[in-house]
Amino acid sequence: MNLNNYNSEDKVLLAVDCIIFGFDGEDLKILLIKRNFEPERGKWSLIGGFLKREETLHDAASRILNYLTGLDHIYMEQFYSFSEVNRDPGERTVSVSYYALINIEDHNEQLNKEFSAEWFSVSEMPNLIFDHNQMVDMAIKRLRYRASTKPIGFELLPEKFTMKQLQKLYESILNTKLDKRNFISKINGLDILIRLDEKETESSKRGSYLHTFDKEKYSKKTNEGFVFKI
Amino acid sequence: MNLNNYNSEDKVLLAVDCIIFGFDGEDLKILLIKRNFEPERGKWSLIGGFLKREETLHDAASRILNYLTGLDHIYMEQFYSFSEVNRDPGERTVSVSYYALINIEDHNEQLNKEFSAEWFSVSEMPNLIFDHNQMVDMAIKRLRYRASTKPIGFELLPEKFTMKQLQKLYESILNTKLDKRNFISKINGLDILIRLDEKETESSKRGSYLHTFDKEKYSKKTNEGFVFKI
DNA sequence: TCAAAAGTGTTCACCGTACACCCATGG
């Protein structure tokens, strides 16, 4: 083991696999594609690709996400690298996994057709190729942790949302029921939302106030030592 | 971007770098080696090596750790992969980072001489090669989180330890002062230590009780829904 | 007898949680 002769060392293919989370107002969902090539043709899979020589892992993940969704500046986080020797029967491949959060409404439905992509509830995952189910499990755990310490939930919601939507989102991320009154007073206590004068009237006669996430206020509070915690 | 021709994809060197934590009774420390080869000969560095074709990342980290410390079954956790294109001027290399916890007493001092290795307090890190300082920062953050949710602190202590040692350990991991009475009653509340009838008498005339971590009890409690939290 | 570290409880403020009723509106 001597670092000074790089040449004698093995090189490997480095894959980047992405768990794309979305929220439809009821359930936390993941976007999967049906593989149209071997190995494992016809099975459900995460989207992925290979790291190119001149890009970072972050660049690769962005490129892959953009390719499938058409979106830029997607929130994402790298969470683990998977390296079982035979995880990909095609060739020795190590996979670096990212999860990504997108607003399901921004997403181009057309692209789903093109790639045979579909949204699946996290509670109804099909069997995926390779170790992708394990990746999904780990992504959910990481998302759960992150969403309770950083206000990333808003990445999954439209710009304007109701308190009910926000609560449902957290319920599906955390996989629990929350008490409406406690949830709202906790959120209000954080003081990082703006209640608009607009109401959403589709789901009820009375209508419910729309809110937006106040990014500036959040940054300012964070700089002053405020810690987001749900 | 088509996954079906693996052959046209770039391969990269995959390094594994290890942050080895130890605790000397006062400070949290990291084991570094002085590089004796180019590039960056003579500078301080984490220990690392390259992934071989027939091993997992976990295997590689174990192998590298064993090579430097002589120890097996070291507690470790993978925490991030670093991929800046020019992070290693020698060649395009992606590095997967692990942190490891060892009992500083088990460690063979002889090996330190052999590898020009030295323990450094985390508060007095020298400049390291490449992006290794960034790796250390991230490792400390992850360790901090992990140590507050899993009883991994004991990996850094001898089999038998005093409450004071345990408190000092947590103080150095969390980089805070803790109140002795609150700390002890919290630990006792967890009910996962065994107080031995032995005393340690080196640091005081009165002597202080030695304790061990009760692994079985902890597993049992964990299975029953108990959650470690400090 | 004294210095030095070990060991031990209580109080208070705050937070998380449980819990139920009135309001506004469209049909």
Add this chain to the structure above:
DNA sequence: CCATGGGTGTACGGTGAACACTTTTGA
């Protein structure tokens, strides 16, 4: 006028944090 979902406040228990004195013993 009524059915439906929206919006709001309080009481209680538990946890985290602040805080000081007594005990032991070797020198």
